Amino acid sequence: MIRAAVAIAVLTLLAGCGSDGEGSGAEAAGAEGALILATTTSTRDSGLLDAILPRFEAAGDCAVKPVAVGSGEAIEIARRGDADVLLAHSPAEERAFMREGHGADRRLVMRNDFVLVGPTGDPADVAAAPDVTAALRRIVAAGAPFASRGDDSGTHAKELDLWRLAGLEPDWPDYLETGQGMGPTLQIAAQKRAYTLTDRGTFLATEGLDSRIVHEGDRGLANRYHVIEVRDAANAACAAEFADWITQAATQRAIGSFGADRFEEPLFVPASKDGRG
Amino acid sequence: MDLIWDGLRRAFELVVGLDATLLEILGRSATVSLTATAIAMAIGIPAGTALGLLRFPGRRLVAVVVYTGMAVPTVAVGLVVALLLWRSGPLGDLELIYTPGGMVIAQVLIALPLITGITMAAMQALPAELADQLRALGANRRQLVIQLWLEARLPLLAAVMAGFGHAISEVGAATIVGGNIHGQTQVLTTAIVEDVGRGRFGPAIAYAVVLVALAFAINAVLTSVQQRSAAWTQA
Numbered sequence: 001m002i003r004a005a006v007a008i009a010v011l012t013l014l015a016g017c018g019s020d021g022e023g024s025g026a027e028a029a030g031a032e033g034a035l036i037l038a039t040t041t042s043t044r045d046s047g048l049l050d051a052i053l054p055r056f057e058a059a060g061d062c063a064v065k066p067v068a069v070g071s072g073e074a075i076e077i078a079r080r081g082d083a084d085v086l087l088a089h090s091p092a093e094e095r096a097f098m099r100e101g102h103g104a105d106r107r108l109v110m111r112n113d114f115v116l117v118g119p120t121g122d123p124a125d126v127a128a129a130p131d132v133t134a135a136l137r138r139i140v141a142a143g144a145p146f147a148s149r150g151d152d153s154g155t156h157a158k159e160l161d162l163w164r165l166a167g168l169e170p171d172w173p174d175y176l177e178t179g180q181g182m183g184p185t186l187q188i189a190a191q192k193r194a195y196t197l198t199d200r201g202t203f204l205a206t207e208g209l210d211s212r213i214v215h216e217g218d219r220g221l222a223n224r225y226h227v228i229e230v231r232d233a234a235n236a237a238c239a240a241e242f243a244d245w246i247t248q249a250a251t252q253r254a255i256g257s258f259g260a261d262r263f264e265e266p267l268f269v270p271a272s273k274d275g276r277g
Numbered sequence: 278m279d280l281i282w283d284g285l286r287r288a289f290e291l292v293v294g295l296d297a298t299l300l301e302i303l304g305r306s307a308t309v310s311l312t313a314t315a316i317a318m319a320i321g322i323p324a325g326t327a328l329g330l331l332r333f334p335g336r337r338l339v340a341v342v343v344y345t346g347m348a349v350p351t352v353a354v355g356l357v358v359a360l361l362l363w364r365s366g367p368l369g370d371l372e373l374i375y376t377p378g379g380m381v382i383a384q385v386l387i388a389l390p391l392i393t394g395i396t397m398a399a400m401q402a403l404p405a406e407l408a409d410q411l412r413a414l415g416a417n418r419r420q421l422v423i424q425l426w427l428e429a430r431l432p433l434l435a436a437v438m439a440g441f442g443h444a445i446s447e448v449g450a451a452t453i454v455g456g457n458i459h460g461q462t463q464v465l466t467t468a469i470v471e472d473v474g475r476g477r478f479g480p481a482i483a484y485a486v487v488l489v490a491l492a493f494a495i496n497a498v499l500t501s502v503q504q505r506s507a508a509w510t511q512a
Contacts, residue, residue: 177459179471188456191374
């Protein structure tokens with residue numbers, strides 16, 4: 001899956017190199033009705049895309065090509081005009097993207113939260129910490145292994161924010177950077193008995209982990225996903241249709257029920273305010 | 278075109294500037310793959326020799342297994358090794374998952390069928406009467422095998438080159454077993470995948486160039502040994 005996504009990204013990028021001008025890449029790569037959705041690995045690794053995209057494709061004439069990469073790279077792909085629509089969770093970068101005039105419209109889609117997970121047994125006793133700053137301090141003080149995405153993703157950006165807010169430098173020997181998506185990073189963390197920051201959805205959806213949540217619930221751990229229509233997108237019609245569709249009531253209900261049967265709790269909470277009938 | 282030119286320029290800077298990260302990843306790639314190739318040689322050349330020369334029940338089946346091994350996708354090898362090395366797996370106590378040691382194990386299994394298979398074919402390609410002549414000259418088993426290896430040194434070197442080439446160029450097993458952890462298990466191929474995914478084409482191009490250069494350098498050394506001895510044979 002990862003390689004398929006990367007391959008699509010590369011093909012899209014290469015197509016974009018052939019001609020100048022915004023939006024040409026997606027146009028060159030896509031047949032009529034092909035919508036390039038640049039999104040984060042968490043929407044794919046949690047299984048959400050597989051669950052809801054077929055409904056969108058069945059409802060209209062747009063075929064979606066999801067490119068699941070870190071949020072930073074997803075935004076970069078959109079900035080180059082190589083994607084028609086963005087589904088990301090890196091608010092600061094998204095706002096910059098809008099300010100620069102690359103986005104036509106940005107709407108809140110859903111939210112969940114980030115959680116700190118660690119090995120069962122919690123050797124650094126993180127669970128006893130009152131807040132996330134104290135939790136991170138305990139990890140650093142214990143010199144415990146910590147697996148970082150290290151990939152400019154929304155989760156990585158969040159993690160770096162947390163270190164900065166805590167006034168800590170993540171540079172001890174067992175601070176591991178995987179450069180991979182959330183799924184592989186969770187596996188590596190579990191096997192290395194390391195702590196890591198993850199979105200709740202991917203953590204719940206990843207099987208075979210010998211890890212548990214050691215800290216959750218701070219206000220600062222909120223995780224919000226926005227859909228952004230790229231300005232002058234090659235397939236603007238499908239992009240608008242997608243943004244309308246993912247924020248409408250029926251889809252929002254599908255997002256809200258996704259995973260509830262398997263994990264006792266939904267992985268994402270629908271958050272769109274402009275749901276229509 | 279900007280993307281390509283920027284990438285090439287950045288790659289040039291990294292290679293010429295002997296970028297520290299580049300050198301570190303290059304060193305790890307070379308160490309892991311050369312170690313794996315050496316181990317695969319130590320097992321595969323004797324095993325291939327035995328398969329090529331000896332007659333025993335089930336030999337044909339083993340040969341089919343070896344040839345099949347040459348075609349097994351490296352991700353499948355990575356999956357099997359990861360399941361074994363997994364903390365909860367049968368070899369979990371060794372704590373080799375996501376370490377260079379684990380990657381060496383995977384690459385041994387990747388290079389071994391090639392080295393064994395080509396060795397077997399090389400041994401079978403030797404003239405049948407050669408072994409008889411050597412025995413008639415009073416060679417014991419050990420001397421016989423060494424003489425046959427010298428006779429087949431060109432294909433044997435080709436076997437080693439094929440094994441090394443397969444090991445260093447694969448990315449599937451390196452990702453699954455190694456995990457691409459920066460500073461610990463990241464190798465050239467996994468670094469290329471990561472950087473392409475992040476749109477950092479400069480480092481990706483630099484790693485690809487260095488990977489090809491490393492393969493070229495090692496094969497150039499082996500080929501020069503091989504061809505010198507070929508010339509010597511004809512002289």
